[in-house]
Amino acid sequence: MSPPCPTPVAWETLVAYWAADLDAGEQDALEAHLMACPSCSAESGRVAAVTEPLRRALPPLLAPGQLAQLRSKGLRIRENPIAPGEVSRPRIGTDVDVFLHRLGGLELARAQRVSFEMREEGTDRVMIAIDDAPFDRAGNALLLACHAHYAELPHDVIVDVRSHGDDGRESRATYTIHHVFV
């Protein structure tokens, strides 16, 4: 147990530090304090224990370049192509690192922007909403990355994808996924 600090650093300052949101002077002063103060350093570690795993975690949607990087690192990736309107029931185990739902059947060649929303089936609670989602233009698909760490999340989800074309037209596709974690 570290001795208490007489001038403890505020939580919001520590969060700003780990979000790279302090100016150079503030950052230097904070780092000098953290190196001298075991108590504030421990608290900084508690922030980092949340932010850094998040930073390393896969985002829910991958750009094609990110997928290529994962492949080049030797990750075990299994693809699950899904067509609009389809109900997919994939079995996801620890034998793969990334289970990639390839949400296909879209016309993305002229898309300017794609929005993505994933809801819990049954409650309609929105779990993820991304207004400017990365997408695979050449493959006409969105790449939704799933893995065993999602096992504690709701398994049955509905995904809505809206693409906004350069001609002002909007198209929409819906996918239903009932995950089975094994």
Place this chain on the structure above:
Amino acid sequence: MHAEPDAQLVRWVAADAAERRAAEAELCRRFAPRIRLYGLRHLRDEERARDLVQIVSCALLQALRAGRIDDPERVDRYVLGTCRNSVRRLRAADARVRPVDDEELEVIADDLALAQTATAATGEEGPPMSALFRCLDGLDLRAKKIVHLTFQVERSAEQIAAELALTAGNVRVLRHRALRALRRCLDERARAS
């Protein structure tokens, strides 16, 4: 030894006192978690952060023995300065740098053993990823977006503010509240398990 101030430990090492070995180990143990966090913040990589612990711990031991710590009361300044210089060198190398080469290894085998013990003592393993995602899912949608955009897309508060039609100040407040909620959720789950 655990209750002695840093400056006393520094003096024992510099004087080659009977307590020297234990003092060296205690200083390494104290600074290792702080060096690791500095490395994690600037190198964004756990393995390189642990390399930094070894590099800085070895440099600290050598400086202590050579009496190069001018002000024992501020040994932390020496450690921070060494962290900054080492990170600059690691970045300049633009590749994963080994902590020491073979020749150095023979010379400072003892130091390395101490530094490695210190590295092991940082022992901060972070929460299970499944718990982290579960807690993240419990945040409201706007907070989730801010966390995602900050830490996964690396957007600034100003960029996020423009995207979500908020002020940058709002984003900062929502961001630290979200992080506090995540931290509490993880602590509660850890206690429950």
